[in-house]
Amino acid sequence: MVSAVVMGAPQQPLEVRDFPRPELEPGAVLLRTLGSEVCGTDTHLWKGQLAGVPYPIIPGHVSVGVVAEVGAGAEARDVSGRSVEPGQVVTFLDVVGTCGRCWFCTVGHATTRCPQRRVYGVTLSADDGLLGGWSEHIHLGPGAHLIPLPDSLDWRAFLATGCGMPTALHAVTMAEIQFGDTVVVQGSGPVGLCAAVLAQLRGAGRVVVVGGPANRLATATAFGADDVFDIADTTEADRLEAVRELTGGRGADVTIEASGAPVAVPEGMRLTRDAGRYVVVGQYTNVGDATFNPHLDLNQKHLEIRGCWGSDVGHLHRSVQVLDRYARQFPWTELISREYGLPEAQQALEDVLAQRVVKALIVPRH
Template sequence: MPSGDTGQLVYLSEPEHLEMREYEVPEPEPGAVLTRIERANVCGSELHIWRGHHPEVKNGVLGHEALCRVDELGEGVETDYAGEPIEEGDLVAPAYFITCRKCPPCQEGQFHLCENAYRNWSKPPEEPPHFHGTFASHYFIHPDQYFYKVPEGLDPGVAAGANCALSQVIFGMDKVGVGYDETVVVQGAGGLGLNAIAYANERGAETIVVEGVDGRIDRAREFGVDHVVDFREYGSVEERAERVHDLTDGVGADLGVEMAGVPDAFSEGIELIRTGGRYLEIGNVSPGQTTEFDPGLLTRKSIDIVPVVRYDPWYLKRALEFLEENDGKYPYGDLIDAEFDLVDVDEALAKSDSREVTRATLLPH
């Protein structure tokens, strides 16, 4: 890269206050990769950070869900993390966190819980290599940061969403297990919920979604959900639980998946699941937001609760393969319903927060 080339990035200095900054683009160190951003999506987690609700990230360079094009390879980088040859110009999807392999969780094989996962994420922009987030013209993939070559022919707009929601959903649902002919109730039909519906479908499960927004219900049907419990029609927890039980021969769902990000959804989920069932908690990510629930009911029903944050990084490869294998089967390409120039990031976040758009993507120019 010619000396003196500069790039832009989006810096969150405090909640809901963004600044465009410009910095010199660094050369990658050994084991690192310098990329140019093709597109970066506005993820729900980004909205949590923007509002100031994230438990760890309060400021820094924004962005983590993205598709990148290799600009320069650091010394020693010849393949992606699956051994696929990599060269300048290739499209790649990076995990947005690192896996240090040295901290206590990593030593226990719990790589998704790496204590150093965010060591290089959302840092101050003045700290080299500056491009710590994907709301930018460039992105720096560090050593120990997994990345994978995007399958040829896969729509870039589809591939851009693999490194966050889909990878985490597949990882989480593998943790709890999804069996053929089981019933899965999904709370929320946003990006996480739609991924859960698609993956459950491919595992041979019957799916139920609990949602109350017309556009999201329509999208859930496009993703092949079998049943909809509209909370505008079934207005109480008791009514929704009765409806789910009716749909499952009076038993309750084998698996519940919380994707709504609403604390009260957790306490409700316990009501929807059969005795001895499983419950996957992914949507609620902000500590301090609480809900009341009945621990005695939990004990009596003996439900297994599995909370999941992030994913083992090789699940990103599985997510890309899932998208490639099901190309055209699910309308992933329609999930991005608004494109914004990078300089219009304020508008993209505001319209995403108000749900004026379902999924926004930022395009650097």
């Protein structure tokens, strides 16, 4: 039997259940879980803020494991086309079922909008098996997008940024940051912290992080942010004045919203200079409306706004390369505040929800 954490319904206590070890289809992969992140998405799942979730589920959509078994009768291959063998340490794209044939997949080149898209740990039911990372084992069906971790990359270093890194990489790529740009990042959670790091790697001249609480802002500073502003100690007017003082009265060249708070969006528009670029990546779920003035905040400013939702296998693959290449420059594992066993999953969820931690990991075997 295999133990796993089950989220039975929104707002209900998590519980640990036992599942039978699965029989693998040809080409399927069974991972022995090393660890899985606790993401802001998991808190949204627990609060019931995502549509179409087939509760009960096993949470955990970004995970790392050791290949324990490959289903006989067909090879399993990684994203580079190499055969996957037992004993390898791998991660995988949480998205499964993207059809590759619809308009979004073929013409729009926006696979995150494919209507067949499903997500391990989010939109796959525990009634169908071990399809989430908060479990001793994870069952990956044939065709899963597998990415081996380099021997030089600690699996904890990969999970320290979790889905924050590929999501931020997507946003920063869309932001088209130029050398010397002043970049404001709204939000100091994993996506915001990763965006601040990637902005530096893209050549930003100054990186400003707006967020909280203090422990996360301290982490932003430790990871290279030039200025931080705590939303608990400043008003929107204070932050607008400060950013303009830093930029000769203009505002940021690029602003990236990674906070998840709707009220941040109109503020971000105002923090950005005329003819600047604003990328909104934090509004992953529907948590409410925001109000802005179309003339003053958008049209007169000649502002470019880009929406960015989720990430794909290319962003995940590039994230692994970035984390490996810059591991000496950025101590990724310092982002991990605590590791939790399966029976402690409820506490992990509540700690993330209360922002008591920067990054929490579920580690089935301590």
